[in-house]
Amino acid sequence: MKILFQHLKKYRMQTILSTLFVAVMVASQLWQPKLLQQVLNAIMEDKMDEITSIGIILVAVAVVGLIAGIFNTILSAKIAQGVGADIRESSFRKVQTFSFSNIERFSTGNLVVRQTNDITQVQNLVMMSLQSLTRIPIMFIGSFILAMVTLPALWWVIILLVVLVVLIVMITFGAMGKHFAKIQAFLDKVNAIAKENLAGMRVVKSFVQEDNELKRFSDTSDKLTRHTIIVGTLFSVMIPAFMLVSNLAIVVSIYFVGDMVKDDPTVIGAIASFMNYLMQIMMAIIIGGMLTMMASRAFISLGRISEVLNTDADIKYDKDAPEEDLTGSVEFKHVSFRYEGDEQNALSDISFKASPGEMVGIVGATGAGKSTLAQLIPRLYDPSEGEVLIGGKNLVDVNKNTLRKTVSLVLQRAILFSGTISDNLRHGKQDASEDDMEKATSIAQAKEFIERQDKIYDAIVEERGNNFSGGQKQRLSISRGVIGDPKILILDDSTSALDARSEKLVKEALNKELNDTTTFIIAQKNFFCDSCR
Template sequence: MKKLLLGLKPYKIGVAIILLLTLFRVLAELYLPTLMADIVDYGIVQNDIQYMLEIGGWMIGVAAFGTICACISSFYSSKVGSSFAKDLRQKMFYKVESFGVEEANRVGISSLINRTTNDINQVQQVTMMILRMVVLAPMMCIGGIVMAVSKNAKLSLIFVVAIPVLALIIYLVIKKGIPLFKVMQGKLDNLNGVLRENLTGVRVIRSFNKEEFEKERFLRANEDLTSTALRVNKIMAVTMPIMMIVLNLSTVAIIWFGGIQVDKGNMQVGDIMAFVQYGMQIMFSLMMVSMIFVMMPRASASADRINEILDILPTMTDKVSDGEMLNKGEIEFRNVSFSYPLAEKPVLEGLSFRLQPGKTTAIIGGTGSGKSTVLHLISRFYDVNNGEILVDGKNITEYAQSDLRHAIGYVPQKAVLFSGTIADNIRYGKEDATESEILEALETSQSKEFVDQLELGIESQISQGGTNLSGGQKQRLSIARALVRKPRIYLFDDSFSALDYRTDANLRKALKKDITDANVIIVAQRVSTIKDADTIIVLDEGKIAGIGTHEQLLISCSVYQEIVKSQGVVEETV
């Protein structure tokens, strides 16, 4: 928590204003009981109306001054706390943006979302409470003790008993609460994960009639979180009644022993009333501290989780962009091997080949053979374990990631579109793309026909995730997004799978016509999609089973022959 609160440095002027106003507020509140004692002892007892009116006016003025200070202080604490949380969310977002795929998968998407929203919200609430109370409570407590002792030192011994009792209660709450709050945040991550899977997989759940199963799964996660929350809240619920008992017993003790002092003539009635007020201020200041400490465990757990993200160092080192542009887009794999984190065996082993600009290279193979992984390595979503990948004769790690990816047009296996217009989504590939460039990309990707049928054309809205489009339409728009960029390297990761054979053939024909000097790599399952490629690489269990043209592989590669044979049967039945 302390590490995060260092982020308040940019707001030191606001914090200083809060501290100054808090000091004035405390002085005002400490002065009021003394004025009240004077009214009782010198006004009411002596029946001096004029004195009562004068001191009463002073009390109103002091109370109004304290209230104004409290209001302005609360405003600034809210402003500083909200701004601090805004900066923290921004830091978290930028940090997550810098993560590679490995770091994001390690933490988990639902956990990252929860940490950026719920955990930061917890820290924000406690920060505002700290700014309002962490200075107010000690000042009020110390000031109250000083004023109480000045009234009657012997009677102040009551606080010698009461304060340690309250301190012990606070200590026990912290000791029991912090571990449970950490567990609770983890269980909240789990609940968010289940909910996220239900929302993203709603079609699969309904198609397999698994609604009841998912309800049970959510119920278990919800009950698990609830049981932990109940344990925490039981501990917190006991705190306030115990404190009120201590407060009320202290008040009774003050009145009891104070009455004896009055009876002996050692104190006046007004001093007793003032002493009760100072006692209340001391006790309430300790209760404010307890409220901070009640919220601190959860905020501390949240702060630890935020710091975990901010302290993660990306496994891939990146160079500062020097604006170096890839001229040709030639790619070479030299004895490349790669394993995913915690995988039992390598996904790719000993891959060596060269991909030339102006040529189309296809990669085909069975499920799990490592086809998509090759494209992930070229895009540098991961770094290789052994060997090296060269782009234009230079190791891929020597480029800044932004410079490398600027030269790549990547179309993922699962088409991803964002909420906004069709034009906005296409411009994701090139921010300053003109309307004519967008229309050209739509034409090449075979998207123009269905876009023209929409009432607003390229200004038509796409819902989040592209749910108002078919799978084939989403694929074609994601291809158009890559085409508008006009990169040196095109990576198509099984991105024709949702297209019918006619659209697939027309698209490949348009690509061959429009892309003449770029390096095109296509990962595909269908032989019909890649048989016209200049070079076909066949992968089998992460190793190269054959390299050549369609005709050459039909003669020399048994793995390719099996793929063609199996798909030939399928194509005859279509």
């Protein structure tokens, strides 16, 4: 709740106005039955002047209530959307500070659900709260008192109605509550399975695993559906139960005041007013129950969002560290590293030093820790023991911008973002000119296929670069890595999709154009590392 209130502060004035509009709307709704009673009494007494004047007032009050309700809805929607956007931005900004280990702890699919579905639940709660939180107590208390004043003899009908409606709300919403957490959990699983299958569709099809994956998805989806149906069933039972109780209350009320109409025809107006207030009492309880149900689900979502926002990044940078130019020297001093939850070290007591401009090859079998070592240099992870130094400075003392400017990492799995080729290249250097792009793509042997595109560097890149081959994506990824002329370049098996000729040309270009750059080449084969240390 603390996080929600923090984001609502920005909309304090709009929230106050929204609450005032609710108060006007409820006052209008409470006044209308009394005016209706007066109109009916005037009809029974054949007072045409009163019918007209009171009728005009009744219409005016209804119109004022309608206008207040419209403005309340508009303000509520704006505030809810604004709060949702602010929380989404805060959450996304927080995720951007996470280290790899933070993200692995949550999982990508889980974070996506928290960024979308969970925030939508909170948005819905904010909107309904602004529309109903003030309305419920005013309407309930006001209708209760006015119903008592209108027909005091039927006080017991009011009490009975309240007790029955509250019981229905408690039973149904109480039964629903335990299913909401399960719905969120299964929603996470459904999203994760769908994401895995869409990303690995080629693997699924090549191993003819469509049926197995469909069964895995269907089993999880069925569990989600089962809990959702239970909630829907309880909700569908609740509404007819409310209608039954309200109709019984009306019938009982008419039965007990029927004889009074013979003696005083104006009692008809009182009955009409009384029944309106009964309906308003019931509606206040129903809306309160719905708000409670929505709140119970939203609080689960809010807790999941808070978990993200309150998670401290494993890797923290010294805010007071100045931006500076570092040399390309890299030194490991007795570095050991262990992944969270693992009992054994991925790296143990690693020590070496690479001088500026040196090309260092790291060759080894799968699982030997090559990529782990590479990811310690740009500080994607911190070592469990020992120190990693760049330009003679411990990474924990280096400014974040300095580190990102000094070190460039090109991963084996080439990740491209939707947009254009130039957009992707400018991830490596924001103010990159076309000359910078031509130089970088020439080094990566990407210039030839880029120039075959209709719009060259403004050619469209689809989601995850799906309109390019594996080799083309790797060459674009290398281009992005070298465009900023880094002091340290790490190629983590990033030429695995290139043919031998292209791989050789890339290496020659790196030696020629980036001879002052310290280059780490990680590979399973020795060919690309022949002249490396």
